Structures are given as structure tokens and as C-alpha cells.
Amino acid sequence: KNQVEQSPQSLIILEGKNCTLQCNYTVSPFSNLRWYKQDTGRGPVSLTIMTFSENTKSNGRYTATLDADTKQSSLHITASQLSDSASYICVVKEGGSYIPTFGRGTSLIVHP
């Protein structure tokens, strides 16, 4: 069964600090991996998408990495801001499938 595990479940950091969120998956064959940001009361919004051949991708202060051999991804947030407080969801798509597998998300709280 395809699974996506995220850690930590929740994280509290001070404004201006960096943090890294982890995602491990068992989805096979692999097609792509996305990181989404979900603000409270809103739908998820895509931050990055990575395919098998990509091992890093940035979107502003967000940098995602992918190790397709170990089936691990991370999302690094630099110089955190209060507006980064949200749930970050890792989503992995299986090749040939139209239903991706969602992780449970990491809840990030950024304190002033």
C-alpha cells in the first residue's frame, strides 16, 4: 500500500529561524512529489513539484529536496515569517495513477 509519512507532526519556531520538514514515502512507481501549504480554513496550495530527475527545487524561501533512491524529501523554510504558520503537506503521485497519496501534514507555528 502506498504511504506518505511526514515528520514532525507539529513544529513551533521563532520568527526569523529556519526549519526543515521531512517526508518519507513508499509510493512506487514514482511519478512526482509535491509540497503544499494549507493555511487554516483554506485549501492546499502547491509550493513545489519534483520529478524523479530533480533533487532540489526552490520557490522563494522554500527549498524542497528529493532523494528518489531513499524515497525521502524535505522542505526547508528559510528566515521564517509569521505568515508561514500553516500545515505543510507532502503529496506523492504514482506513475500511471490519477489519485495521489497525501501525507497527514506538518503543522508549523511561527511565533514572533
Place this chain on the structure above:
Amino acid sequence: GAGVSQSPSNKVTEKGKDVELRCDPISGHTALYWYRQRLGQGLEFLIYFQGNSAPDKSGLPSDRFSAERTGESVSTLTIQRTQQEDSAVYLCASSLAAGGDGYTFGSGTRLTVV
């Protein structure tokens, strides 16, 4: 429209009542998904529509749940005889192409069954 629109944004209903949730996808998006998100849980796939093909209903949790979509436009998710465990946020997403890559989510409908 510019984004995926869902209505209502919040719905409180009594146990046993039927509810209907609406999703307006982005114009031209052929694929449409419904997901359920319980508190503290990941998104659960419910149903997938692609153009005029028969929908994939494999994620519907019981026969109390049903969904319709007319062509490539509005979709409605109906929950009959609601139960307290149906309380969740119901999210709709649409994408331009089959396969779900690059899809856009709506803000969801928060359903509370009391």
C-alpha cells in the same frame, strides 16, 4: 472563474439530515476531485470525474455518499442521513488535464453534524 469555488463554506446540520455540497471548478478543467479532510488527518480521496467518462467512485465511504457532475462544470456531493463521523472539511480540486497534475483546490466546505 479564477479559482475553484465551493459552497457553502460552512454547514451545520442535524444528524440524519441530507446535505448537498457544491463545487464550481476552474473553467476548462476536465478533471475534478472530491476529498474529505478530518481534523488532524490527511486528505482522503472520495471521487474523481474526468470529462464525460464514468467517475471513479472507489473512495466513497458508504452508499450514503454520492456525487454528480454535469459535463465539465459544476459538481455536487450529497451526503444522505448524515452521521457525526461525517463531520469534516470537504475539499474539491480541479485540473486541466487527466491525471491530476497541477490541480487547484477550493477552500472547502466545513461540515459539522450535531
